[in-house]
Amino acid sequence: MPLMKPLTEQEIRAAFVNCTKGEAKRLSVPRDLAERPWCDLDFFGWRDPQAPDRAYLAAELDGRPVALALRCPSAASWQMRRSMCSMCLTTHTGGVSLMVAAKAGKAGQQGNSVGAYICSDLACPLYVRGRKDAGVGARLHESLTLEEKIQRTVVNLARFIAKVTA
Numbered sequence: 001m002p003l004m005k006p007l008t009e010q011e012i013r014a015a016f017v018n019c020t021k022g023e024a025k026r027l028s029v030p031r032d033l034a035e036r037p038w039c040d041l042d043f044f045g046w047r048d049p050q051a052p053d054r055a056y057l058a059a060e061l062d063g064r065p066v067a068l069a070l071r072c073p074s075a076a077s078w079q080m081r082r083s084m085c086s087m088c089l090t091t092h093t094g095g096v097s098l099m100v101a102a103k104a105g106k107a108g109q110q111g112n113s114v115g116a117y118i119c120s121d122l123a124c125p126l127y128v129r130g131r132k133d134a135g136v137g138a139r140l141h142e143s144l145t146l147e148e149k150i151q152r153t154v155v156n157l158a159r160f161i162a163k164v165t166a
């Protein structure tokens, strides 16, 4: 089972693949990193409290930290319907956002981006583990084990990161 090792602020800032070094230096990283439940995280995601349209996530791919800067275009009314997170497959009412990542490198500079529907609070690992409740009917009844669900989330995330860095 993939286990994420705790990341420091410095490691996270150095891991961004789809924004400039200056942006990575300035963007808001939570101060309470040491208190986060790393052993229950397949990736660490957070919203920018100063900029509601920005979100970030950091993961470990092949033993190396990778972080993405994401934009969340303001919620449209249809987003208040029930929708499913493409990472963890949790269904929320109004709790899933379209998050758009500029592609890494030249492609991103030319304006190319990749979008995915992701839990608005980026707490997918906690929903998968039942540590956070998204309400009645949030999870499909599945015969998968917890480990298989975690693995699926990790694969979905790795695919998304691969599209960003492709």
Ligand SMILES: [Zn+2]
Residues within 6 Å of the ligand: 085, 086, 087, 088, 089, 090, 118, 119, 123, 124, 127
């Ligand atoms: Zn999710």
